[in-house]
Amino acid sequence: METWLFYALLAAVFISIRDIISLDFIKRYDYIQYMIIANILIFIGTIVYVLLSGTEIQIPKTNDFFIILIRIMIVYFIIDPSVYNSIKNCDNPGYAKSIIGLNTLFLFFIVAYMYKSKIDSKKTGGIIAMLSGAYLLSQ
16 A cells, blocks of 8 residues: 555544544534634643654744745634534534535646646546535535
């Protein structure tokens, strides 16, 4: 098994576990309360890790700093609230995640366009299968 495939499958399993664990929490708290608690815990965990591991904090270059800042803003102001609210307002989180999982197709098309990759019949079949599966799961 290729290394990337192992890690992708591992991430998929634990993302599912995370979503199941957080379902009850999502139903009881709003997004801001969740983010406050999560960020406090992440901050404490990060500080403990840095202190115990002896990791040196590298200050990013100015350009990298702005890229990191833009990514954080996209994640915390658009992606996380959207995922949170779609799961909160859905009968089955699998329905919401089947649509959210279409990010794979968006990434595929953007990268195919950027690198001018050809989309053959196998890839077209995969795209149709993903769209069909998301549609059927969300019905």
